[in-house]
Amino acid sequence: MALATTAAAAAAALYLDAKYHIRKDVATIRERNKVAAKVQKLAKQNRLSAYYQFEEQVLQRKDAPCLWYRPDPAEPAVVHSWTQTYDSVHRFAQFLLDQGVRPGDLVGSYLINSPEFIHNLLGMWAVGAASAMINYNLAGDGLIHCLKIANSKILIVDSDEGCQQRIHEVREKLDELGIRVVVLDAETKRSIEAREPRRPDDTYRDGVKPGSPLFLLYTSGTTGLPKACAFPTAAATAITFPRLRSTSLQPGDVWYDCMPFYHGTGGTLAVTCLLTGVTLAIGRKFSVRNFWRDIHDSSANAFAYVGETARYLLAAPPSPLDKTHKVRAMFGNGLRVDVWEKFRERFGIAVINEFFNSSEGMLAMVNVSRGPFHTAHVGHHGLLERRRFHNMYIPAEIDHDTGNIWRDPKTGFARRAPYEQGGEILVACKSTADFSYWNDPASTEKRFVHDVFRKGDVYYRTGDALRRDPDGRWFFMDRLGDTFRWKSENVSTAEVAEVLGHFDGIVEANVYGVELPSHDGRAGCAAVYIRPEMRDSFDYAALLRHARKGLPRYAVPIFLRLVDAPSLMHNGKQSKVAPRREGVDPDKIAAGDSGKDQIVWSKPGAETYVPFTRNDWNELVAGKVRL
Template structure:
């Protein structure tokens, strides 16, 4: 029996069909994030191919990238480094780099693969010392210029360096007793002392008079991806800083990915005043610009009041932030042109703000006030094996640290896991019967893990220099099957069903109170949403005669901020403000999560990268004898915050108060 003939489909005019097709494609793209994923995957593919090609050609040392730009007619005269009003083209930077390298070798006999410590503030000198060491095959170790005393001694000692070059500007960190420690012949475990060289104008003059000699390729040869390119230290917020091995592979992959992901163009000018001793500015800003032939503007240090002036004066198109940088910028009064009344906050050519740590409670305020179209937020760690990325130009992924669609999930899914955590032990929970970890349901917070090779972890995770114990401590084994291995991020991340990643908390920051887990990050976001709160740092404090930890928030109110002299007692907030804050937190948080204590302070303690520190605050707790007498303590009684005094602490100690 013949098949019945269906009537022919009517011809649809193109002017009707095209919008319908476009609408369907837009819907599918929004639902599955095809175009967004394509950019992610394309960036990953380019990154991998170029890195492998460089290793195959024995050109992993990034000195060769500088050389290529410097000797190419299309880029030789393109601006590369801008600092303090002066500009160096790629060719000028190359010649200066050769002078530094030749001086290092001639004056100090620095050899290939030798580690050399440098303690410098942001400057063109920092960059040229770094590139100069690479040009002769040496390895720089970046010392945090804020360090003094024991942390400084430790950081230099574990680097094993025999030389420490020091910025004249941080000479104050090197009193006679510190120099005496470094000069001890036993300082380097019997291998001699550390020679401290202060970088004076006379030293700089010697370098710039040195002949720009290019060392033979043999001094840079034989490097493989996992080999150490430099040492960058952890922040040391919970102990002494640890030197993380930053491999050539990480330098290449991080910078190439970011360059492609942000679609950097030769016309872009990236401004960073974040510290170059840290990986955010060193790898993802400076090396990214080097790799992509883009101009980098180096700010000496972060200044909330001068930030936008530097951006405008240097015609920056991309700016970098870290931690609470943007919150500090919002705290500065709006700036108007005194002649025209023009809003100077919006008068810039910035198309993108790039960094990590922009909190959801100020995300859109930053975009609106400073006229920034796109936020490029990422999440990563210096010693980590991977990261997450969120290129956001609308409200869909506002506040997220990463984002992906269906395609990226299929590509990356097997290499990541989110596991349930026991916050008492601060370790992933394991099933008593099987001993394996348990993945959390999609949308719930769990510790983010990255898969690594159990036989050869160093293929992707090089760990900490000369510290196998700390390195092994970041590896979790037998997680889902016998013999597997995963890198522990130590962070609680929530991956929702729409493909957005949100930072929940750092393990150790989440605390238990009233048998409930409390995320300090979520509480801080609620506090940050109150109109009178400039900044809040939330942590758990141990209390006598009580289990778990009670919530405490170090608060900086907007009407005090940094304008008040920190040497005097912080102004007492009005009872109206305190009542309003209590009402705000009790309305938005369950009772167990509402901060039981407030510590009103002049400023929240941060790292050099503007990230809040909690370790000292947790240690001091709410014991009035340990808390600075410049700060004020309050506690929640009923539905109001009232002063917390020594008599109240004595009652707690005596077991007379039940919370």
């Protein structure tokens, strides 16, 4: 009887754990508490600077590979040991001190991925400073704005010709602001290399606190000028070893990172390697042609991805390198539903780590996907975590006509949406001091809403709509501002893009709403990138049938914009700003950067997409055509 009772209890425990994921939540909670205790311990020891964690790895790993880098696909790769990297970091530190950099400074970095990026970043940590990591594609006012926010007096610039040209165009303005430009050209590199690799004294790092910037990250700037967010030093401890656990990597393994280091995903992943003893294989830029060769030659066990990069790898012709690699895991964000399992199957990736976060860092989740249950969602909470976050991550109903949170006309309060239905996720805050953009109080205030569910409460607006199913899986619905209204219905751009992405020949579908004369709301439009070899024979009628079968009638795109290149921004995500602004107006399209793009449409009564002509546009303007 006792054995039977024990067996029954064990079976019940296994069932409850499988249903509610208790062990997973307990492990997460323990890890969170362990990280908090470690940060507290480092603070008491006055050794919070991430430099010390890097130094620990150097002492343990010495002559083992630290950095792998191949700047030219035609050349052999260069490998730097941990000791060599340590010396290079100290040479950069001495160079920075000679340039006048002091503890607490934010130094502008306008650099492409390279070992020098890493040496510069850690050299700043060594002297108690931090890097303002600026997108090297930025030019003009956007570039100047980023430097002014950081109050940088020095800008470290890549020797790349494009970077040089963009800096040259604003040189006069930089001089007016007293910002000194230091170019990492061959002469400067020789000067740095000639220095003694002296370790800066610990006193340089005495002022580092938990909230001190590890570096500044900038938002994408899709809705205006970029905003700066300090990635706090304490977060370096919080992200590192949990990432190793979720990817099953160990010190000595290799992580390939060709995502831009100035971006949160690429930059924090590089830091993860440097603080945990994992070899960082550096890709200068993302390249479909070079990706799997770099993976193969570096013996990478994991790689980083962002946005649509996985889609482009999947669209490439099959290669012997597709599965002749050592990759066990991939880590990133923005992997689309229609790509997920196709990618896993073709390239043989055992673990997909899809995380959800932003530069602001107020809502963080991760989905460790090893099988069908964890396919195509952005995070997962078991029963314990669901209870913990029940009043912290709250879906609120949205007024889609205004884009604001819906408010009851009588009480003025918002309405909480069921998790299964979803809504914009609001993050509960003690006060507005819980988050701030760097030196930008006006933009900070816009991220908060007050008196939401009761008088006096305050919440952070994520701007993202998510839902959570009864099993605790979080699914991304849409970015607020991307959803549009048509025929009095809300259209999810993510849903439409997913359906179109399943159609053979479509590599990418970037979905948005366009304003039309004499029509309310926005009509659906998709900028589609079709495989070049299929363009002449592409079956538009079959695509329209496919869309009508998979989508509500109001969500089927009326227009397609045929593009010759993917619509990626610098961070690997799709840009909707210009195509949404141009709409289907022939004059605006012709005047834009992609003026040769062709528009096709499902003309009223048509069973296929046909060319959208200037005469069609004129009839819309004249009100002769109703959609």
